[in-house]
Amino acid sequence: MAKSPYKDTILLPKTSFSMKADLLAREPQIQKRWKQMDLYAKIREARAGREQFILHDGPPYPTGEMHVGLAMNKVLKDMVVRYKTRRGYDAPYLPGWDCHGLPIEFKVMQELREAGETPPKIDIRKRCKKYAETYVKKHKKQFIALGVSGEWDAPYLTFLPSYERGVLSAFAQMVGEGYVYRSTKPIHWCFDCETALAEAELEYNTKTSPSIYVNFALCSSVADLFPGLKPLHVMIWTTTPWTIPANLAIAVNERFTYTAVTYEKDGQSTSSIMAADTVEKVMAAIGATNFTVGPTATGKQLIGLRYDHPFMERTGPVVSAEYVSLEEGTGCVHTAPGHGADDYITGLNEGLEILSPLDSKGRYTDEFPSMQGVQVYDANDKLCDLMAEKGALAAKAAVSHSYPHCWRCNNPVIFRATEQWFVRVDHKDLRQRATEQIQDTRWIPGWGQSRITGMVADRPDWCISRQRSWGVPIPAFYCANCDRPLLTQKSVEAVNEIVGARGTNTWFELEPDEFLQGRFECDGCGGKTFRKEEDIFDVWFESGTSWRAVVQQNDHLRFPADLYLEGTDQHRGWFQLSLLPSVALEGVAPSKTVVTNGFIVDGSGQKMSKSKGNFISAEDVLGVVGADIFRLWVSSIDYKDHIFVDMAGIQEMATSYRRIRNTMRYLLGSLHDFDPKANAVPADRMLPIDRWAVAQGNELIRRVTQYNDDYDFHKTFQAIQNWCAVEMSSFYLDVLKDRMYTFAPDSNERRSGQTAQWLLLHAFVKLTAPVLVHTAEEVWQTMAEAGLLAKDEPAESVHLAAHPEPADVDAAPELLEKFGKLLAIREDVLREIEKLRADKTIGNALETHVTITSTDAEVLALLTDEQKNLASYFIVSDVQVAASADDSFVPGQAVPTLRIKVEKSAHPRCERCWNFRPAVGDHAEHPQLCDRCAAVVTGG
């Protein structure tokens, strides 16, 4: 097609802002510039003295490839911090990492095991530290690449002395206030290595164990429930005969039905209680030759009965436990609180002793004198013989089952009760006060409140000690003479003076008296010589006191924090275990608001894991779509629910991104010859549609503000996306083209449109800045270069600019209402135009001439009123409003009273503006032009 001689008189959009985003290449450059100018420090400086908003970062664990869920959580935090900053708050972000703990120690121990080394604790700790540092570095790099803004030069790490000092200061205070005590608890124990084992250090292998059924004779009277059956027993089943000496109770399930069975075996008749549904199976298992089922009772009715231990001089109670099932055994569970996790809980609930008569080599102690010194696996047969002798052994067989073994020596492990340190949850009404604080905290989503309330209500005392190396040592001492523990607020503070300054490695390096300096004595025997505790803290105690170690110990932060934002798994974890110390020591929850995100699942709703092959890492995302598109994806989802994610879904975000980018690009291009100082049109001289457009921008600002305040970022995303596509691209910007391209450059009409676009661009780039951190910056720099910033706006970075206020060009409600109707009318008109296009009568809508009317007087009045603008709103060449319609008119759908007729225009086409107008050909010098264009070209 030959180029029109008038082409050069058209004012097309022009901008250096490229259509292609090329985020993978551009984002690192933008980040580099931010680092060079130290943008984070500049923001702090700009907000100094303002009201603070403190988001306290929950420290992630630095190991392995970064899960996309962690990347998402960090981006959510960043969006909050950036939004609050834009709203004028001083919102510092101090990120951290939870560096201690078993996963790292486990990895290091694995390496050492493969190398056949068993170095001392201090060396293990050094290797762990190195490992943690490596991954902290990796994570940090990726967080920065995700565009997360924060104090990356000085993050908090839980192995730093400054942090450890905070943990110990909180601990000292808790000791001082009486929350800490020492008691026993069963843990996995290897009697060959003589060490405690964590779940991760167990290997489940098949093992053959004895399978025994034992009758415990009831000593309570049961004549009312089971008349005439005496002696009556309760039958249990177990695979660990060696735990029978520590039996202190039998557990039943209250909801089950139990019955007394009288059976014959080896010519003897015995009556035993068991769950009704297990009778057949049990009778077969013990080889009973004949049996009769007696009366029944509910589990609840059995509770409180007492029985004689088969060979120990004591009686035990029948107690209730929810976990009792019918899948194995008799529905009556042998309970030894010192030898099992469930048993232990039951023991606590029932106030039983945590009996564990074993030494570290797995031999009975003097608490079971008749077999003192016998190792548990040697004892199994002896005990069976003993019970058979007493008539208690109903049957004995062997069973092959999966059983935990030590990962080091491959020996089967046992549960053994050991001395541990605990925090007493009911001391000083802590549970009650914590529950009250939960009520006073804002939980988003709201159900988080009931979730954590239930957890706090049910939880047992907190066991804070671990038999590991990689963590903060528990600074307790034991009297060398009488073994009594020494742990007071003062003793902890004495240790903290040294450890808090030089790090906790000193605990392993120095002698006890270098901490105690002879200032302490055993309050049992008065002894002055001590040995050090070997245990470390549960890592949850470390992260659970981060409000002290980080928020309180840093002058630029404030306690309590405004916001904690983590995954919903942290209701039990970090939220609860921060709440307890915080309420204990400060009387308040550590954060005013707690937001939780759901868990990431793959496209089919399954959990993500490397073994399933559906794992997506932060690296995967950053390498394919870049940070801004990933961030846009994060903003698009309702993170409060489960989050379905696959790479295809994230990649689809590129489409939404392009729409937003192109909208901004078009606005930039439209403003290529606009100087806000010289060309801005005052509100009262702006065209109605331009005022309407600005009003739409104002409405977008209000909605986004509300959504962001409510942490509903996905609603912000929807609003922005719709605004780009609906209000802007398909209507306003499309309608504006004729005016922007063909009107005289400095005409009021054109400057009015530019003023609106200028205001809209400003609002829009600021609204998207918390999400599209790089793209918004790119736009902003283009604006700065083009002289499009107001004089009070920071040219250095969009991130120094504030959240937009609605522009002072607000339109009257009548105007909004009018355009609402006009848009509905437009929809109907466009549908009619489409029919001409479909039958090839026309191509471009400008080829049409529209005649329109309505049977509704009000609508007709609106049409008449707006007649001169209708052609531009519909993007057709001419619109006539008729008084009435005949059969050639078609009714509307959105506005049913509408009557529309669309015809091909009879007029010639203007070479310049492409409108079909009667005046084309009238101008002598420019016969190809319409009157309007002729006037522009001749400058008239």
Added chain:
RNA sequence: GGGCUUAUAGCUCAGUUGGUUAGAGCGCGCGCCUGAUAAGCGCGAGGUCGGAAGUUCGAGUCUUCCUAAGCCCA
């Protein structure tokens, strides 16, 4: 097994205190434009709201049960 949670078009989300033919954007299909062009515009086809029962004149929206999935426990 328990506590908490989720389930609306292919995707991401809206659906106010239960009330007319369940909405939007994207994607998809068809077409237009070639003066936002690895862009832009228009039209259109897709859900009966995870399943079942119930309450009600009326339920996506309340109740119960079931199914699938997630977190935390056991």
